[in-house]
Amino acid sequence: MGILIKNGRVIDPASGTDDRLDIVISENKIKDIAKNLSPASGDEVIDAKGALVLPGLIDIHVHFREPGREDVETIIGGSMVAAKSGFTSVCTMPNTTPVIDNQALVRFIIMEAAKGPINVFPTANISKGGKGEEISEMGELVKGGAVAFTDDGKPVINSILMRRALEYSRMFNVPILSHAEDKLLADEGLMNEGLNSNKLGLSGIPCEAEEVMIARDIILTRLAKGRLHICHVSAAGSVELVRRGKADGISVSCETAPHYFALNDDAVEEHLSMAKMNPPLRSEHDRKEIIRGLKDGTIEVIATDHAPHALFEKMQEMEYAPFGIIGLETAVPLIITELVRNNNFSYIEAFSKVTCNPSRLLNLGRGELKTGALADVVIINPDEKIIVDDKFLISKCKNTPFIGKELFGSIEYTICNGKIVHKRTRA
Amino acid sequence: MNSLNRKDLLDIKSLSSDEIMLICDTAKYFKDVFTRDVKSVPVLRGKTVCTLFYEPSTRTRLSFEMAAKLLSANTINVPVTTSSVVKGESLIDTVRTLEAMKADYIVMRHGASLAPHFLSKNIKASVINGGDGYHSHPTQALLDTYSILEKRGSLKGLHIGIIGDIKHSRVARSDIMAFTKLGARITLCGPSTLLPDEFKQYGVEITYDLDKLLPELDVINMLRIQRERQKGSLFPSIREYNLLYSLTEERFAKCKPDIIVMHPGPMNRGIELDDAVADCPNSIINEQVTNGVAVRMAIFYLLAGGTPLSDADTEGN
Numbered sequence: 005m006g007i008l009i010k011n012g013r014v015i016d017p018a019s020g021t022d023d024r025l026d027i028v029i030s031e032n033k034i035k036d037i038a039k040n041l042s043p044a045s046g047d048e049v050i051d052a053k054g055a056l057v058l059p060g061l062i063d064i065h066v067h068f069r070e071p072g073r074e075d076v077e078t079i080i081g082g083s084m085v086a087a088k089s090g091f092t093s094v095c096t097m098p099n100t101t102p103v104i105d106n107q108a109l110v111r112f113i114i115m116e117a118a119k120g121p122i123n124v125f126p127t128a129n130i131s132k133g134g135k136g137e138e139i140s141e142m143g144e145l146v147k148g149g150a151v152a153f154t155d156d157g158k159p160v161i162n163s164i165l166m167r168r169a170l171e172y173s174r175m176f177n178v179p180i181l182s183h184a185e186d187k188l189l190a191d192e193g194l195m196n197e198g199l200n201s202n203k204l205g206l207s208g209i210p211c212e213a214e215e216v217m218i219a220r221d222i223i224l225t226r227l228a229k230g231r232l233h234i235c236h237v238s239a240a241g242s243v244e245l246v247r248r249g250k251a252d253g254i255s256v257s258c259e260t261a262p263h264y265f266a267l268n269d270d271a272v273e274e275h276l277s278m279a280k281m282n283p284p285l286r287s288e289h290d291r292k293e294i295i296r297g298l299k300d301g302t303i304e305v306i307a308t309d310h311a312p313h314a315l316f317e318k319m320q321e322m323e324y325a326p327f328g329i330i331g332l333e334t335a336v337p338l339i340i341t342e343l344v345r346n347n348n349f350s351y352i353e354a355f356s357k358v359t360c361n362p363s364r365l366l367n368l369g370r371g372e373l374k375t376g377a378l379a380d381v382v383i384i385n386p387d388e389k390i391i392v393d394d395k396f397l398i399s400k401c402k403n404t405p406f407i408g409k410e411l412f413g414s415i416e417y418t419i420c421n422g423k424i425v426h427k428r429t430r431a
Numbered sequence: 432m433n434s435l436n437r438k439d440l441l442d443i444k445s446l447s448s449d450e451i452m453l454i455c456d457t458a459k460y461f462k463d464v465f466t467r468d469v470k471s472v473p474v475l476r477g478k479t480v481c482t483l484f485y486e487p488s489t490r491t492r493l494s495f496e497m498a499a500k501l502l503s504a505n506t507i508n509v510p511v512t513t514s515s516v517v518k519g520e521s522l523i524d525t526v527r528t529l530e531a532m533k534a535d536y537i538v539m540r541h542g543a544s545l546a547p548h549f550l551s552k553n554i555k556a557s558v559i560n561g562g563d564g565y566h567s568h569p570t571q572a573l574l575d576t577y578s579i580l581e582k583r584g585s586l587k588g589l590h591i592g593i594i595g596d597i598k599h600s601r602v603a604r605s606d607i608m609a610f611t612k613l614g615a616r617i618t619l620c621g622p623s624t625l626l627p628d629e630f631k632q633y634g635v636e637i638t639y640d641l642d643k644l645l646p647e648l649d650v651i652n653m654l655r656i657q658r659e660r661q662k663g664s665l666f667p668s669i670r671e672y673n674l675l676y677s678l679t680e681e682r683f684a685k686c687k688p689d690i691i692v693m694h695p696g697p698m699n700r701g702i703e704l705d706d707a708v709a710d711c712p713n714s715i716i717n718e719q720v721t722n723g724v725a726v727r728m729a730i731f732y733l734l735a736g737g738t739p740l741s742d743a744d745t746e747g748n
Contacts, residue, residue: 202629205544205566205601276549319523319553321543323564 005046006030007419012052012383016059016373017356027057029379032422036375048424052383055416056351059359059371060092060122060380063332065156065181065235065259065307068094068124070116071109072101077312077400079113082332083120085310085399089332092380092420093123093363093370098134099157105129105140107148114149121425122418123380125151125368130169130180136162139169146176151366154181156235159217161187166221170230179231179257179365184217184242185283194322196269196284204273206322211239211290214283218242222249222256233365234258236309238283240293247302257365259305261331262338265294267405275405277318277325281311295347298357305365306357308335312401329404333397337411340386345412351386379422388414435733439551439558442567443608451609453739455577457729458722460740465501465724474732475504480536481529483509484561485522488540490696490720491561491570495538498727507534522546523553530556536731539563544601557734565599571695572605574726576613578719579650582691587614590647594676595654595703596625596665602695603654607633620644621654621676624665641676645685652693653678653703669702678704683711691715 007029014025014037026041027034043049068082077085079096086094096113098104104113110126117124128150132138134157142153153173160166160182169180190213195201197208218234222245225232237243237258249256263281268288271279279285297303311328318325339358343349363371370380390396390413392406418426435450443451464472480499484492492508499506509529522541529537536557539547544564551558562568579586591610597603597619607630610617617635619626626637638644645651656672666672678692683705692704692714700706709716 199629199632202627203604205564205604207565276545316521320521321541321546321549323543323546 006035006044007422007424008041008043008047008049009052009057009381009383010041010049012055012057014057014373015351015355017352018059018360018372019374020352021373022352027373027381029381029419029422032379034373034375034377034379037373050383050417052416054385054387056384056386057373058355058382058384059373060382060418060420061090061336061358062093062362062368062371063091063308063310063335063358064095064305064362064366065097065261066094066310066332067097067099067312067328069312070100071112076314079116079124080120081400082310083117083122083124085332087121087418087420087425088398088415090336090382090384090415090418091122091332092382092418093125093368095125095127095151095366097154097156098127098129099155103129103134104150105132105134107141107144110145110148110150122420123370125149125366127152127154127181129153130155130160131165134158136160136165139165139172142173142176146178150178151368152178152181152233154183154235156181156183159183159185159187163220163224167224167228170225170228170232174230177367179233181233181235182217182221183235184214184221186213186216189213189216193284194280195272196286198269198287200269200272206272209284211241211286214239215241215245218245222246222254225256226252226254230255232256236261236264236283236307237294237297237303238264238286238290240290243293243297243302247297250302257305258303259307260294260298260303261307261309262335262342263329263331263405265291265298266338266342267291271405277320277322278329278403278407279405280322280325280327281309281329282327295343298343299347299349299353304357304361306335306339307362308332312399313403314401315403318403330399330401333399334392334404334406334411336384336415337390337392337413340413341411344386379419381419382415383417385414385416386412388412390414434736434738437734439547440569440730440734441547441551441558441560443569443572443605446569448612451573451576451612454573454726454729454733455580457733457737457740458577458725461728461732462722462725465728471501471503473503474735474737475499475502478504478535478735479533480504480506480538480731481509481534482506482538482561483511483526483529484540485511486540486542486562488561490723491540494720494723495559495561495727497724498731499536501724502728502731504731522550526550526554530554536734559730559734562601564601566601566604568601568605570723570727570730571602572609573730574719574723575606575652575693575695576609577726578693578715578722579691581722582715583649586610588616589649590616590618591650591652592618592620592644592648593652593654594620594641594678596656596660597621597630597654598625598627599657599660600654606652607635611635618644622666622672625660642682642685645682646687648686648690650691650693651678651686652695655695655697655699656702673702677702678708680705680707683708689713693719696720
């Protein structure tokens with residue numbers, strides 16, 4: 005009793021495949037990919053005519069808020085949102101309460117996620133308690149299942165600690181994910197510093213607050229010979245720094261989030277705290293440079309920084325509302341609408357950022373469609389219009405500036421480890 | 432145009448130059464009303480005006496309250512330091528409580544920029560912005576505009592200087608917008624740390640040299656400097672600020688003889704300007720306060736759906 009996906013346009017960024025092929029899934033593996041396959045008896049047949057068949061998507065930057073803020077989101081709840089959004093693997097950020105800085109907590113996340121529909125790969129803290137003072141027990145954490153280290157939500161201010169983390173993590177071949185922000189330079193900023201912040205009278209966060217820290221981290225990576233990955237890059241200058249770092253042979257990679265290529269800081273006046281995130285939405289120039297960085301491969305990963313916040317927290321004055329927006333459910337529609345339709349990305353280019361690239365970066369062993377691979381598959385109708393409204397969003401928290409937007413790309417099926425974990429129901 | 436045709440007054444940006452003139456023309460009528468013996472008129476009879484000030488203020492709150500009372504409204508001041516705000520109630524819940532008590536107008540001052548805009552999207556009552564963060568202070572800009580109009584008849588071609596901490600000033604942002612809409616030429620002047628380049632994009636000039644600027648000005652608006660800014664290293668000391676940007680008697684001597692001196696208050700005497708300048712005949716600082724009441728009466732009147740008033744209306748009364 006397997007699954008046969010027929011008549012779809014199979015896109016596998018890892019191998020560069022873009023062809024009309026059928027896929028047979030048996031147990032939890034892909035059994036065959038070829039033309040004109042026939043179902044075995046008992047196989048469920050999915051007609052994917054007109055749809056894209058891709059490896060299950062990977063989001064390496066989500067906040068599922070558990071443990072600590074289960075009222076906002078949980079590991080299982082977040083996993084269900086991910087499945088509905090075409091994602092079969094996510095990496096949870098460790099800035100929960102308590103923070104994920106010991107093996108027992110890493111195991112807790114994995115145990116909890118096992119009850120949910122998709123693969124959850126926890127990341128753990130660089131520093132004990134996320135305090136930025138001493139490095140955590142990285143060996144133990146990796147053994148427990150942590151796939152990377154980060155103090156995300158906060159930068160590692162202490163340069164010697166960052167150096168040691170980059171050196172020590174080398175032994176386990178896992179990267180350091182840097183939340184790059186010079187906190188003092190960012191000051192009390194609420195949005196991007198520029199004409200818009202001036203007009204609105206909101207304190208600005210200059211791009212330089214991000215760039216200064218990226219520059220430091222790249223330089224430290226050269227010294228430590230470690231592996232550095234920069235989280236949620238938002239500014240043109242940041243892309244340029246990573247581009248230069250790579251050209252210099254330093255092991256640095258980076259990700260951006262869909263909102264940084266879909267919006268600029270004009271959105272703040274309309275959406276107020278729903279457009280408040282850290283780093284903030286930048287200028288149109290930055291947005292264009294993010295797209296250029298995605299195009300030329302400087303930015304090899306798209307991650308959502310999915311950050312649920314309770315309505316009562318977001319429904320406050322700009323100054324008091326927390327940073328962050330949800331991102332899973334709008335990720336594919338934004339990639340298709342903004343990158344593929346508006347900026348001529350091929351499906352292979354665009355979706356490499358959420359499949360094989362992040363998998364390779366964190367050694368997840370996923371994100372490919374090939375015979376024998378684990379059967380994580382997503383079927384997307386790229387021409388279907390969706391409206392981001394209360395009905396569309398299943399996330400418990402609906403803090404997003406994309407409310408009301410009409411976008412392209414619906415998730416028809418999500419299959420994780422050979423099981424259908426999401427099937428779109430039409431209204 | 433027969434009224435402002437809107438629920439809220441949030442900023443200057445959303446007002447056309449015609450609407451600014453309508454407010455000023457209406458204010459002229461109300462100034463006549465409230466400077467006579469029988470001051471009150473029944474424009475807001477039966478209506479409730481709540482003033483909700485999250486930042487300390489004397490003149491703005493009093494001015495709104497006075498304006499509302501002169502228009503026969505019931506006025507309630509919500510004391511933020513003793514209400515449930517102290518118990519951690521959110522802004523939206525506080526205001527929904529006022530709404531449930533059928534408040535018709537909510538006049539709010541808030542330290543967070545855009546707080547009134549956030550509120551106006553979420554409640555039915557009419558919101559009047561009494562100053563939000565660094566963003567906007569529309570009634571101040573309107574009373575400043577009215578005060579200049581009263582002296583000079585028009586802003587067209589006047590060279591107006593705004594001096595001081597421009598970066599953190601909602602008054603500066605609103606004045607720039609109102610004055611430029613009416614055709615004035617504006618130069619901003621202050622230390623470079625308090626005068627970011629972005630301001631150039633509003634069609635104004637910027638300079639750091641007050642002494643060079645002074646002889647050219649028809650109007651000078653001295654902003655209040657906040658001592659806290661010094662801690663953020665935005666300028667090294669009050670003393671140095673004083674030496675560079677204070678409107679002293681010596682500096683005043685370089686100004687045009689008919690220059691209009693303004694200050695939104697409260698003044699730091701001896702810091703922004705000398706006593707002698709604050710109290711000289713060119714100073715309209717107290718007149719601004721009087722005009723503030725008239726302008727706020729006009730705003731209430733127009734938001735309540737009032738139609739333009741002509742001089743004949745005054746005479747008839």
